[in-house]
Amino acid sequence: MKIGISTASLFKTCETEDAFSIIKDACADTCEVYLGTFYEYRPEFAKKFAERAAGLEVNSVHVNPLNFEPQLFFRGRRERGDGFYWLDQILRSAQLFGAKNYTFHGALRKEDGKEDFDYIAERIREVADFCARYGVQLCLENVRWGLYNRPSVFAELKRRCNNIAGVFNIKQARKSGYPYQMYIKDMAGAISHCHISDVDENGKTCLPGEGVYNFKEIFSRLKDAGFDGAAIIECENFGEPSELKRAVEFLKELNDKI
Numbered sequence: 001m002k003i004g005i006s007t008a009s010l011f012k013t014c015e016t017e018d019a020f021s022i023i024k025d026a027c028a029d030t031c032e033v034y035l036g037t038f039y040e041y042r043p044e045f046a047k048k049f050a051e052r053a054a055g056l057e058v059n060s061v062h063v064n065p066l067n068f069e070p071q072l073f074f075r076g077r078r079e080r081g082d083g084f085y086w087l088d089q090i091l092r093s094a095q096l097f098g099a100k101n102y103t104f105h106g107a108l109r110k111e112d113g114k115e116d117f118d119y120i121a122e123r124i125r126e127v128a129d130f131c132a133r134y135g136v137q138l139c140l141e142n143v144r145w146g147l148y149n150r151p152s153v154f155a156e157l158k159r160r161c162n163n164i165a166g167v168f169n170i171k172q173a174r175k176s177g178y179p180y181q182m183y184i185k186d187m188a189g190a191i192s193h194c195h196i197s198d199v200d201e202n203g204k205t206c207l208p209g210e211g212v213y214n215f216k217e218i219f220s221r222l223k224d225a226g227f228d229g230a231a232i233i234e235c236e237n238f239g240e241p242s243e244l245k246r247a248v249e250f251l252k253e254l255n256d257k258i
Helices: 016-025 043-050 069-073 077-097 117-132 153-158 170-176 180-187 215-224 242-257
Strands: 002-006 030-035 057-063 101-104 137-141 164-169 191-196 230-233
Touching (some): 002 057, 002 242, 016 043, 030 077, 030 230, 043 077, 057 077, 057 191, 057 230, 069 117, 077 101, 077 117, 101 191, 117 153, 137 191, 153 164, 153 180, 164 170, 164 180, 170 180, 170 191, 215 242, 230 242
Parallel strands (some): 002 230, 057 101, 137 164, 164 191, 191 230
8 A cells, every 4th residue: 555645735835836845755655636726737737747746656636526527417518528628638637747547526416315327327437438548547536525425326336337446535434424434345346546634533634643543444444445555645634744744654654564
């Protein structure tokens, strides 16, 4: 298992292109690039920071999900066309900095939970095939406000879309109200990477090692589920960037013991 950091963790601290030096200083094995604006989606922007990321493995790319991802599920071809335009820009950028995975949120959840999985799967296959043309794997993340908002959704879609992987997000699992173990079981054998954070006794998200989570148990369950990818720190609640290094060291030491 590799330990990494998402540039989303530094979203309030610095610009995306300035995050790589901090991630390198933290001795992370890998990283995820978070692109938050349409400006950042463009390959022209990726060219500017690809040099700064040199020497650091980029595991995945992650974008502002509400900017265009829901459009990929619209029934109108023109609306979907707009979504694919921006997806094309992002995937071209992913190629420039070497990301092989796209962290995907998909459509917004249905309040009544009555999704048309046949239609959704048709759209996801279309998106996954599009990503594959760029050498990028489509990876569906569990998020409480999105398509994968409860356990069993991934397995339901995986039966219809063999070419998708999953992203396990422990913070979103907690916020969804379901035990995180259920999500790991749901994605077992198909987890691409994880978004890792901790939570303190007051319910506030914090860096791994500073809260109450039993990461020995979490990592053991992930390994038992066949996971050996990147565990990526995604957490904005910390003080100095140097604290990220302490979190990386904590996770690496724990991973070595398991």
